[in-house]
Amino acid sequence: MAKFGRSGKREVPGLTTASMSDIVFMLLFFFMVTTQLRETENKVMVRLPEASQSAKLERKDLAAYINVGPPTRNLQAQYGNDARIQLNDSFRTVDDIRDFIATERESKSEADRQFMTVSIKADENVRMGIITDIKQELRRCSALKIMYAARKPSQD
């Protein structure tokens, strides 16, 4: 019995936590790889309106974005706080939409061109006048698939 006798104080072996950090780092890398950074800098402030029926856009890569809203704080001194249209990286007017759509079309593959969706990301406080102008211009360049970007209302 001496073999199994207590030899001093009995201790529970500690869990090795050394590998835990590896696991967490793996998670971290996963999130860092999957989150895509915004390519363009936002020059307008956009707070999307709420819509409970909003549906996901299936093909993200086939979307072209038109941002509409008041310029951001630091640009307001220069541009005022009237709603403006941002295409790619700069403020544009309605007349530039035609070129923008043409360029976006060019960048998609031939087969996918008909599925291109124009996503209108407009601030909830803009007036419909500017949206109507955009819609008319889009019709004129026959980019008919559009989406009004909206967010799901938060449940609370």
Add this chain to the structure above:
Amino acid sequence: MAKKLPEINSSSTADIAFLLLSFFLMTSNMEQNSGLQRRLPPMPDENQEVQNQKINRRNILVVKVNSADRLMAGNEPIDVSLLKYKVKEYLVNANNDPKLPEKEMKNIEGFGEYEVSKGVISLQNDRGTSYQMYIAVQNEIVKAIDELRDDFSRAHYGKPYLSLDEDKQKIVREAIPQNISEAEPKDVSKN
């Protein structure tokens, strides 16, 4: 006797990594790409006569939003929260009211005959309407149609619309079409 170096306690590296992880989780906002999808009507040709689409008056429900975000459906003012019921009642037309839209027997592939409503909802807005209101109205109309589709699919397939397979969803879409027309810009301030 050489002094044994104490081992560095590595149990806290996990905590540090967790801290980093939660920082990234909180600060990165996933680009949410959701919204209401719509199809614009093609621009009428300039040299082409504007063909008067003779749609029976009873088949159009005109929803107007003015610059003060007030709403009219049909010919009466209405609140946004009630618009859904109005649209549903209008599209279902359970009692074949002669004021509500006609129905047309249509042969839907894979389903058979079904009375499809010919009702169109025409949405008109003012230049001064706020975008928020416009989306709210659009949302209510879409919600009404989604609920009708759900009712239809529950009645015929016993499942909600979203859990049907692609073919059946197509049938439902054909039976209850989403006919929303965004009219040519018009001044509706004088109403």
